[in-house]
Amino acid sequence: MSLPRYRQIHDYLLGQIQKGEILPGDYLPSENELCRSFSITRTTVRKALDELQKSGFIERQHGKGSMVRERRASLGLLNVKGFSEAVGQDVVTAFLQYPAEKEWKKDLSISPDGAQLLMPCIHFERLRSVGAEPVMIENNWFPAKAVPGFTDLTFIDESFFKTLSRHYGIEIKGSEQLIWSIEAENKVAALLKVLAGSPVLKIAIRFYTSHPGFHIYSELLCNTQKYPIGNRYFL
Amino acid sequence: MSLPRYRQIHDYLLGQIQKGEILPGDYLPSENELCRSFSITRTTVRKALDELQKSGFIERQHGKGSMVRERRASLGLLNVKGFSEAVGQDVVTAFLQYPAEKEWKKDLSISPDGAQLLMPCIHFERLRSVGAEPVMIENNWFPAKAVPGFTDLTFIDESFFKTLSRHYGIEIKGSEQLIWSIEAENKVAALLKVLAGSPVLKIAIRFYTSHPGFHIYSELLCNTQKYPIGNRYFL
DNA sequence: TAGTGGTCTAGACCACCCT
DNA sequence: GGGTGGTCTAGACCACTAA
Numbered sequence: 381m382s383l384p385r386y387r388q389i390h391d392y393l394l395g396q397i398q399k400g401e402i403l404p405g406d407y408l409p410s411e412n413e414l415c416r417s418f419s420i421t422r423t424t425v426r427k428a429l430d431e432l433q434k435s436g437f438i439e440r441q442h443g444k445g446s447m448v449r450e451r452r453a454s455l456g457l458l459n460v461k462g463f464s465e466a467v468g469q470d471v472v473t474a475f476l477q478y479p480a481e482k483e484w485k486k487d488l489s490i491s492p493d494g495a496q497l498l499m500p501c502i503h504f505e506r507l508r509s510v511g512a513e514p515v516m517i518e519n520n521w522f523p524a525k526a527v528p529g530f531t532d533l534t535f536i537d538e539s540f541f542k543t544l545s546r547h548y549g550i551e552i553k554g555s556e557q558l559i560w561s562i563e564a565e566n567k568v569a570a571l572l573k574v575l576a577g578s579p580v581l582k583i584a585i586r587f588y589t590s591h592p593g594f595h596i597y598s599e600l601l602c603n604t605q606k607y608p609i610g611n612r613y614f615l
Numbered sequence: 616m617s618l619p620r621y622r623q624i625h626d627y628l629l630g631q632i633q634k635g636e637i638l639p640g641d642y643l644p645s646e647n648e649l650c651r652s653f654s655i656t657r658t659t660v661r662k663a664l665d666e667l668q669k670s671g672f673i674e675r676q677h678g679k680g681s682m683v684r685e686r687r688a689s690l691g692l693l694n695v696k697g698f699s700e701a702v703g704q705d706v707v708t709a710f711l712q713y714p715a716e717k718e719w720k721k722d723l724s725i726s727p728d729g730a731q732l733l734m735p736c737i738h739f740e741r742l743r744s745v746g747a748e749p750v751m752i753e754n755n756w757f758p759a760k761a762v763p764g765f766t767d768l769t770f771i772d773e774s775f776f777k778t779l780s781r782h783y784g785i786e787i788k789g790s791e792q793l794i795w796s797i798e799a800e801n802k803v804a805a806l807l808k809v810l811a812g813s814p815v816l817k818i819a820i821r822f823y824t825s826h827p828g829f830h831i832y833s834e835l836l837c838n839t840q841k842y843p844i845g846n847r848y849f850l
Numbered sequence: 851t852a853g854t855g856g857t858c859t860a861g862a863c864c865a866c867c868c869t
Numbered sequence: 870g871g872g873t874g875g876t877c878t879a880g881a882c883c884a885c886t887a888a
Contacts, residue, residue, distance in 0.1 A: 384876060410854060421878050423658070426855085434669070436791070441827070442855050443885035489843075554849030556671065560839040561796040561814040579796040579814035588849070592676070604795040608724075611846075614789030614823070619857060645873060656859050661874085678866035678873050 385420055389428035397437055397448055407445040408438065436612025470511050473538045476571075477505035479531045481524055488521070488597055489558055489584035496595065500524045502531065507571060514572050515603050522596040526550070544589075551590040558584045564601070572603040581609060620655055624663035632672055632683055642680040643673065671847025705746050708773045711806075712740035714766045716759055723756070723832055724793055724819035731830065735759045737766065742806055749807050750838050757831040761785070779824075786825040793819045799836070807838040816844060 383391075396402045409417065414425045429446055432438045440446045482503040484492060502524045508516045520540065524530070527548055536542045544550040560582045569576040581604050587596040602609060618626075631637045644652065649660045664681055667673045675681045717738040719727060737759045743751045755775065759765070762783055771777045779785040795817045804811040816839050822831040837844060 386876080412854080421880090422855095423879090424877060427876090429855095440855065441886085443853080443887080445854065445886095554847070557846040557848075558843040559794070559816065559846070560843045561816040561837070562839075563814055579798055581794065581796040581816075584843075602796070604797075608793040608795045611792040611794070612789070613792075613848075621857080647873080656861090657874095658860090659858060662857090664874095675874065676867085677875065678868080680873060 385418075386424045386427040386431075389414065389418060389420070389425060390431050393428065393432060394437060397432075402448050404448050404450045406448050408448070410445055434614050436614065471538075472509045472511070474507045474509075475504065476507055476517070477503065479504040479533075481531070482521075484521060485519075485599075489582075489599065490556065490586045490597060492521075492595065492597055496523050496593075502527070510607060513603075513606060515607050517568065517571055517601045519599045520596060521598075523594060526591055526594045549590070550594065552587055553590055554588040556586045556588075568601050572601070574603055574605065578603075578605075580604070583609075620653075621659045621662035621666075624649065624653060624655070624660060625666050628663065628667060629672060632667075637683050639683050639685045641683050643683065645680055668849050671849065706773075707744045707746070709742045709744075710739065711742055711752070712738065714739040714768075716766070717756075719756055720754075720834075724817075724834065725791065725821045725832060727756070727830065727832055731758050731828075737762070745842060748838075748841060750842050752803065752806055752836040754834045755831060756833075758829065761826055761829045784825070785829065787822055788825055789823040791821045791823075803836050807836070809838055809840065813838075813840075815839070818844075 393402075393408065402408065408414075408429075411422050411425050411429070414420075415422055418425070429438065429440065433440055433446075437449060438446045439449050479502050481500050484497055484501050485503075500523070501521050503519070503521050505520075506518045507514055508518060527544070527550075530547075533543060533547060536546055541552055544552075561579055562582050563577045564572065564574055564580045566576045568580065569578060572580065574580070581600075581602040583598075583600040583602065585596075585598040585600070587598065589595065628637075628643065637643065643649075643664075646657055646660050646664070649655075650657055653660070664673065664675065668675055668681075672684060673681045674684050714737050716735050719732055719736045720738075735758070736756050738754070738756050740755075741753045742749055743753060762779070762785075765782075768778060768782060771781055776787055779787075796814055797817050798812045799807065799809055799815045801811045803815065804813060807815065809815070816835075816837040818833075818835040818837065820831075820833040820835070822833065824830065
């Protein structure tokens with residue numbers, strides 16, 4: 381169950397960046413230096429750097445090097461990784477509904493495949509805030525089968541994905557998202573502390589995992605008045 | 616000015632998919648077959664397939680092959696490529712403002728760097744519809760310096776990016792986006808044929824190009840009532 | 851000119867899927 | 870067992886940047 385080398389390098393470098401040991405504007409060690417440090421080839425180093433670049437953490441310049449990028453005050457949500465990983469500090473998470481066996485929501489915007497609908501499902505709901513400001517309501521549904529005992533777990537670092545990875549070896553491999561601008565219903569408006577009818581962002585997500593056939597379905601409702609949703613993408 | 620081999624393979628395969636010569640559910644030729652067909656190594660083939668996968672056109676399964684994915688009825692905008700490339704057919708584009716030298720818009724949500732603000736800029740505005748339904752107002756700003764004669768050009772296939780590529784060798788390398796849900800102002804509402812005050816999606820984009828320092832700034836206003844904005848992302 | 855990242859070759863071994 | 874994709878090695882040449 382060991383992660384591939386390129387992912388270990390990626391995680392190590394990302395850790396350095398997130399802990400602030402390499403600051404925005406600084407350059408990473410050159411690819412050849414990394415090869416020497418980790419005793420691996422450039423192909424593997426470059427695969428790690430490719431992912432850091434695609435998720436917007438570094439910027440590469442031909443002939444110069446790989447520079448750590450500035451963070452922006454937004455919820456870097458649209459790439460695959462979760463909330464806590466992309467946003468900075470100050471994130472507070474409260475459960476509105478603890479993980480429990482439930483029915484699949486009938487009108488999910490991205491429909492689960494038929495096979496999954498026949499199986500029992502686990503649901504939970506959280507409210508995520510930056511400081512004192514609520515910014516997002518998060519709902520998740522996924523088949524109970526692949527994660528026995530999930531309802532009795534405590535989350536690692538408040539991170540759903542980290543918990544899945546450590547306890548079940550399930551990794552997120554990709555996602556598919558749909559986005560709408562809608563009016564906040566009363567209940568939503570109250571939770572997000574906006575006026576009823578205010579425009580809010582609705583995001584429906586299907587996450588793909590390393591477990592073929594095990595998908596996670598999420599629906600997010602976001603107050604973007606102060607924190608827009610952010611996204612970076614590089615070829 | 617020749618494109619790298621992996622990009623040629625990528626473009627060729629994408630063309631096959633978009634022209635419908637390989638249908639959703641079908642498998643691409645295996646990596647080894649592609650190596651033989653194009654007389655290149657697997658590293659290069661895989662780089663082409665990586666990009667198709669990241670932009671959500673194919674799905675790879677260990678031990679099986681690379682399958683073309685289903686298209687969805689949404690505006691696949693959030694990845695780097697433009698509108699026409701990701702949405703299907705039926706896209707109609709009308710200029711509200713033809714390309715012309717203008718001032719930079721003062722309150723762009725993603726600010727151009729200081730150096731660019733000192734230079735003259737070209738602006739144009741388009742309304743994009745699917746069939747008879749207007750779905751998006753698109754505004755673009757970029758420095759005039761790098762694209763002499765741009766205001767006299769006609770667009771290739773109604774595609775801004777294709778035009779930049781063919782006439783100036785400028786390729787899109789990445790983008791950075793911010794997304795809000797806002798209320799439509801009167802003028803916007805009229806163009807999008809929604810009620811004033813309806814929720815619409817606002818997307819601000821900075822595109823990075825192969826020309827260092829040449830960035831394109833876009834602001835989009837989208838009616839998501841019928842067509843949500845879509846996005847796919849894979850590690 | 852020395853060092854950097856961008857592209858590419860020609861192999862290898864493995865895990866996974868199907869028959 | 871034969872074919873597939875996933876990972877990795879050990880090189881090479883090139884274009885770009887900076888001193």
